[in-house]
Structure formats: structure tokens, C-alpha cells
Amino acid sequence: MVIKTGNINTLTLGHLDPAHNGIIVYNLQKDGLGCLQELHLPNRRTFYTVIYLTSGVININMDKYACRLESMQVISFSPSTVLRVLDENEKKEGWVLLFEACLFTQQHDDGHPHFSFLREQKMQAQALVPEERQVWNVILETMQREYRYRHPDAKNILRSYLTIILETLDRNVFPEMVSLPKDEKEEKVISFERLLEERYANQRFPSFYADQLFISANYLNRLCRERRGISAGQMIRDRVLVEAERLLIHTYKQIAEISFELGFENVSYFITFFKKKYGHTPEEFRKMQ
Numbered sequence: 676m677v678i679k680t681g682n683i684n685t686l687t688l689g690h691l692d693p694a695h696n697g698i699i700v701y702n703l704q705k706d707g708l709g710c711l712q713e714l715h716l717p718n719r720r721t722f723y724t725v726i727y728l729t730s731g732v733i734n735i736n737m738d739k740y741a742c743r744l745e746s747m748q749v750i751s752f753s754p755s756t757v758l759r760v761l762d763e764n765e766k767k768e769g770w771v772l773l774f775e776a777c778l779f780t781q782q783h784d785d786g787h788p789h790f791s792f793l794r795e796q797k798m799q800a801q802a803l804v805p806e807e808r809q810v811w812n813v814i815l816e817t818m819q820r821e822y823r824y825r826h827p828d829a830k831n832i833l834r835s836y837l838t839i840i841l842e843t844l845d846r847n848v849f850p851e852m853v854s855l856p857k858d859e860k861e862e863k864v865i866s867f868e869r870l871l872e873e874r875y876a877n878q879r880f881p882s883f884y885a886d887q888l889f890i891s892a893n894y895l896n897r898l899c900r901e902r903r904g905i906s907a908g909q910m911i912r913d914r915v916l917v918e919a920e921r922l923l924i925h926t927y928k929q930i931a932e933i934s935f936e937l938g939f940e941n942v943s944y945f946i947t948f949f950k951k952k953y954g955h956t957p958e959e960f961r962k963m964q
Contacts, residue, residue, distance in 0.1 A: 683757055683925055686713055686720045688773060696830045697778035698837065700815070700822040701771040703728075710771055714760040717925040722775045723793055724752040725840070726760075727803075727811065731767035735760050735798075739920055739964070742798040747808060750800040751844065753793055755872055757921045770815045778834050790845045801847055814839060863888055864902045867895060868910075875914040876938045881907040916952055919945075923961045930957050 688695040701710040727749040885892040934945035
């Protein structure tokens with residue numbers, strides 16, 4: 676069942692723990708299911724989310740996708756996705772890691788973790804093999820101890836252990852990427868994707884993003900086709916359409932409100948733009964959900 680709200684709220688780590696240090700570590704058995712309550716209603720987040728379940732089942736909605744997370748599976752979500760965790764009362768055990776991109780400032784010049792799976796916008800639960808479970812249990816126990824005790828150097832230790840967790844996930848989700856170092860072309864595309872996330876509602880032309888990246892629009896298009904398989908213009912349009920989907924599915928906002936929020940000059944242009952992709956008007960799409 677889809678729950679609609681007046682608006683899609685944005686959660687920060689400060690809402691969950693005012694004394695956070697860029698990361699929060701929850702143990703579902705010790706902390707109880709209360710740590711998932713804030714994720715019950717549709718929300719965006721300013722942090723990444725990783726849920727590792729060791730016992731029980733959790734049903735999760737992310738954008739228009741649904742997933743059943745089962746025992747010994749792990750799943751991750753980027754901040755921009757609209758997430759809702761369906762919290763049943765049955766017993767669950769496992770871990771929830773919530774962390775901000777700025778936690779990696781000292782590791783990467785742009786302050787963002789360079790893990791391919793974190794940029795994915797689709798449900799991608801994966802099972803851990805027994806050897807990984809043993810290692811993860813030790814690491815996560817240590818991480819929560821550091822998180823709770825709040826030692827002066829806890830942030831550095833937590834970041835180091837988190838990097839091991841994320842490197843493991845990246846290797847499992849994209850094994851072909853392990854031996855491929857990030858080159859200048861890939862870094863440009865990643866920078867474009869990051870900038871697009873910030874400006875998609877008011878900047879629709881590749882030339883704007885190319886100027887910000889100090890390259891030509893033609894070169895940006897060539898990079899996107901080479902590394903993502905589509906043009907920069909298509910990536911911009913796809914990002915706008917994803918946001919339109921989210922607002923249509925998760926809010927009560929009128930079509931005109933959504934059109935204005937996404938930077939369209941008029942409602943009719945938004946309807947045409949949306950129908951060209953889906954074959955349905957925004958209102959028809961909403962009724963189908």
C-alpha cells in the first residue's frame with residue numbers, strides 16, 4: 676500500500692541523533708525497531724543507508740520499487756531516493772548504518788564516497804557468504820562500541836571500518852569494476868551526476884553542466900554516452916522524470932504544483948514531457964499506482 680503525504684520530508688542525522696559524528700550505527704536486537712520508525716513514512720535523507728538483516732524479514736519501498744529483505748541479506752540506499760521501511764512487529768536482528776558523504780572528506784577531495792553501488796537507484800539486495808558474515812559481525816560490533824562510547828578518535832575508526840564494509844559491497848555488486856581505477860573521464864561523469872542531483876529542477880541544458888565542469892557540451896555528451904550509455908541530455912530528462920514519479924506516487928500535490936516544482940513553464944508542457952516517456956499523462960500514471 677502506498678502512503679501519500681503533503682510533501683516528501685527530508686531526514687538528517689541530526690533528527691536521529693543530535694550528537695552524531697557523521698555516522699549512526701544501530702543494532703536492531705539491542706536498540707529495538709524504534710530506530711526504523713523515522714523511516715516509516717516516505718522520506719528523503721541527507722545520508723546513505725545500509726541495512727544488514729541477520730534474522731527476520733523487512734519489507735521496503737524505494738521510489739516505485741518494492742523489496743523483501745530477508746535474513747543474511749544487505750541493501751543500500753542513496754540519499755535522494757524516497758524510502759519507506761514497512762516496520763512489522765515481528766522480531767528482527769541485524770544492523771542499520773546511516774552515514775553522511777562528508778565522513779569521507781579526508782579520503783576524497785570532493786568529500787563523496789566513490790563506491791559504484793551507492794549511486795544505484797534500484798533495489799539491489801544481496802546475500803553475504805558465510806565468510807563475510809563472520810567478518811561483518813566483528814566489524815559491526817566494534818563500530819557500535821565506538822559509536823556509543825564517542826571516543827575523540829571514534830570518527831576515524833568508524834570511517835575505516837565503514838570503508839571495509841562498503842568496499843566489500845562494491846566488489847560484490849560490481850565485480851567488473853574492482854580492477855578498473857577511476858580515471859579522469861569517470862570522475863567528470865560522476866561530478867556531472869552530482870551536480871545534476873543539485874540542479875535538475877532548474878537547469879535542463881547540458882551546456883550549463885559542461886560550463887560548470889569546464890568542458891564543452893559535446894565532450895560531456897561523449898563522456899556520458901561512453902560511460903553511461905546515454906547522452907547528457909537524456910540523463911537530465913531521466914532525472915526530472917524520476918522526481919516526477921516520486922511526487923506523483925508519494926504526495927497529494929496537484930499536477931500543476933508538481934509541474935512548477937520541477938521547473939516547467941506550464942502544465943501542458945509537463946504533461947507532454949511526461950506522456951512522451953510513459954505513454955500516460957501524470958494523472959493517469961498516478962491512478963495506476
